[in-house]
Amino acid sequence: MSEEIKQAVSAVESLNKAFEEFKSVNDQRLAEIEAKGSADALLEEKLARIEADLSKAQEVADAAVLAAKRQSRVVTNKDGEEVDLDAKALSWARGIARSRGTDVSEFDAKSLESYKSALNTYIRKDDRGLSADEMKALSVGTDPDGGYVVHPDMSGRIVQKVFETSPMRAYASIQVISTDALEGLFDLNEASSGWVGETDARSETNTPELGKWRIPVHELYAKPKATQKLLDDASINMEQWLANKVSEKFARDEANAFCVGNGVNKPRGFLTYASGSTLPGTIQRFDTGADGAFAAAPNGADVLLNALYGLKQQYRANATWFMNRATTGLVRKLKDQDGAYVWSPGIAAGQPASLLGYPVASFEDMPDPATDSLSIAVGDMREAYQIVDRVGIRTLRDPYSAKPYIEFYTTKRVGGDIVNFEAINLIEFTA
Secondary structure (H helix, E strand, O other): OOHHHHHHHHHHHHHHHHHHHHHHHHHHHHHHHHHHOOOOHHHHHHHHHHHHHHHHHHHHHHHHHHHHHHHHHOOOOOOOOOOOHHHHHHHHHHHHHHHOOOOOOOOOHHHHHHHHHHHHHHHHHOHHHOOHHHHHHHHHHEOOOOOEEOOHHHHHHHHHHHHHHOOHHHHOEEEEEOOOEEEEEEEOOOOOOOOOOOOOOOOOOOOOOEEEEEEEOEEEEEOOEEEHHHHHOOOOOHHHHHHHHHHHHHHHHHHHHHHHOEOOOOOEOOOOOEEOOOOOOEEOEEEOEEOOEEOOOOOOOHHHHHHHHOOOHHHHOOOEEEEOHHHHHHHOOOEOOOOOEOEEOOOOOOOOOEEOOEEEEEOOOOOOOOOOEEEEEEEOHHHHEEEEEEOOOEEEEEOOOOOOEEEEEEEEEEEEEEOOOOOEEEEEEOO
16 A cells, blocks of 8 residues: 555545544534524634644545546556557657647657757756757757747656646646647537427427637746756756746646636636526526525525536536635535535545535635635536647746846646536525
């Protein structure tokens, strides 16, 4: 059993133990409020400590869930067979070339190794430190705007690290393109049909309407700095250093944009659409019945049921709840009409907490509960939200703009937007 799995198992055990204690103490608190009008301060303090322990254990458990999702998606191929390294290298080179309107027919694993070595020299010493052979090796990844496209292994490390820390990528649909936008069609309604006798006349039926959606990619950048002394230190893996610095910045900016981005030079977030049932362009909202809070017991959990069962069956089947930890703290205290808690911890390592029997994902860029806040979403995010990545991550070494530091201006292009407005519902904390 790996150390990561051991930690996840321990977290699940702690989570279940803490939640049982939480329920017991919270029930005592509710009983005191009902009998005396308020709860004992020591009881409130004890409950707060238990909630803190719950949150810590939930963080470890959530990390295990994302790790399990990552393992299921980052694989060699569907049969578990080894990837042909020559084919992998050629596929990468052709993707870069096609994004510039050209193509290449020969590029193998040996060529890719030469490219990696030359890129490492470029990172440490700039163009002037490159030999003629290294300049030739880098030519396949030369960017028209300056700099070079990072090789697929380094790009993969950046993408994987972003995936590890950007929860949306674990749940949404992702498409890699070599153009500036991804386009598709909205199916706005269904074709009509009807029953008819063998010899009866067949009247004309309605034709389904189609609408078009387009998701452009936007430039996301990071500019980590390093001293020349650091670059000259041969013991430091510069590729790993750059990948770590860049992925941290990319992950933070992406996670925020996928939730609340306005669509201007960045992805559009799923929380930015108007309330309504007119498709496409609006997302159905359900009110809690109280400003910045849930309705008073025993009706507090009703809005959760309404939002969940407001989804069509095909989206409800794969639904997940999305909220931040502050909202989760409120949800844990809710009971249904029969007095049972609606939230429960995961019962096994790699299994998320659940709400009304459906998994809960932690999206920290969603707002805390406040008046009119959209703090909870529920639905099939893979059907609802489309992330678009343009192939290739570029880096440009800049020794001039921030002397005595060397900056590495690194960019990727990414877009995102809702493509199915029926697949997700939002809960608004308003009366």
